[in-house]
Each structure stands twice: as C-alpha cells, then as structure tokens.
Amino acid sequence: MRKMVSGTIFRFLALTVPALAWATPPDACTVLTMADINSIAGGAAEKVQPRKSGNPSECGFLDARRAAVLVISIREVQYAAENELQYERETLEKIYRSKVKWLPAIGDNAFWLGANKQLVFRKGKTIASVTFARPANQNEIDTAQIARLVESRL
Numbered sequence: 001m002r003k004m005v006s007g008t009i010f011r012f013l014a015l016t017v018p019a020l021a022w023a024t025p026p027d028a029c030t031v032l033t034m035a036d037i038n039s040i041a042g043g044a045a046e047k048v049q050p051r052k053s054g055n056p057s058e059c060g061f062l063d064a065r066r067a068a069v070l071v072i073s074i075r076e077v078q079y080a081a082e083n084e085l086q087y088e089r090e091t092l093e094k095i096y097r098s099k100v101k102w103l104p105a106i107g108d109n110a111f112w113l114g115a116n117k118q119l120v121f122r123k124g125k126t127i128a129s130v131t132f133a134r135p136a137n138q139n140e141i142d143t144a145q146i147a148r149l150v151e152s153r154l
Contacts, residue, residue, distance in 0.1 A: 025076040025126055028059035031153050032146070037061050037070055040145050041137055045069045068133035072150060076126050085109060085122045092116070103144065107151045112140045119143040123154050 029048050037045045045061040052058040056075035060068045077084045089100055089111055096115035103110040103119070107128075110121030117138040118131045130147045132138045 024055055025057050025074045026154060027053070028057040028072045028074045031072065031074065031150050032061075034061070036149050037146070040142050041069050041132070041134060044134055044136075063134075069137075070146065071129075071131045071133060072146075073129040074126060074150075074154075075128075078125070081122050081125045081127065082109065084127055085111075085120065088120055088127065092118070092120075101140070106144060106147050110147065112143065114140070117143065119147045121147055121151060123151050126154050128154070 027050075029050050034045055034048070041061075044063045046064050047062045047066070049060045049062055050058075051060050051071070052073075056073050058071065058073040061070040061072075063069050092113050093099060096113060098113060098115035100111035100113045103112055103121075106119070107121035107123040110119060112119045116131070118129060119140070120127065120129045122128075128147070128150055130143055130150060132143055132146075137143070
C-alpha cells in the first residue's frame, strides 16, 4: 500500500511541476530597461519597484519622488487566452462605463481604454497591461509604443 501511495504522489508531482513552471510569465520588471522607458517618458523613470511576482507579475517604474511613471502587469493563462482578454475588456467596460478602442496591430489583439488610460494586449497565452501614471504620457500613442516594446520581448 505504501509503495502505491508514493508512486501516486510521484506521478502527481511529475505532472504538476512542469505545469507550474510553464504558468510563470516573464518578470514584468525585466521585460524593459530604463532606457526603453525613458526614451518615451522623457527621462522621468529612475527606479524599478516589483509589485507582484509570479503569475501575474507586476512592476512599477518610479520617478525621483517615488511616484509611479509606468506600471506593467503580465500574466499567463493556461486556456482560452482570447476569452480571458474579452473577459478583461467586459469587466473594465462595466467598471468605467466606457467602451474600448480595438488596436489589432499590437500582439494578437489589443484594446485601449481611455477612461483609465490603460492598454491591454494578448500575445499567445500571455496577457499584458500597460498603464502610464505620468499625465504627460497618459495617451494612446505613448502607451502603444511601450506595449509594442513589451510585446517584442515576450
């Protein structure tokens, strides 16, 4: 009986460990460099601050006063990534009572929500969110430039 239980546990771990390793998205703090961000944010970002690690991974890029300049969130889904993107869109539209603008040129599919100045895109099974907190960059063009850089490194 003991041999059967240990064999079952071993098989469970053998199946679980690779799935857990696969479910970890790239670290949001290492996807872009300060030079990448400052080329668009005009040199405002000075410090990187991890907010969440694992899945989802979230990172804030801060200025000298420790105020956020840019926030990037990356999460990996196991099934139906397009459905997850649509669910994200529906939720944000309900919360902000605003409609999104679709941007098919970024990733596999993307949208910009002007109400909260956020761009969300999907590439494969990864869903990323890019939000500028700095008012000078809270526009679709700057956010889309950063999103394209993130997409190219996923």
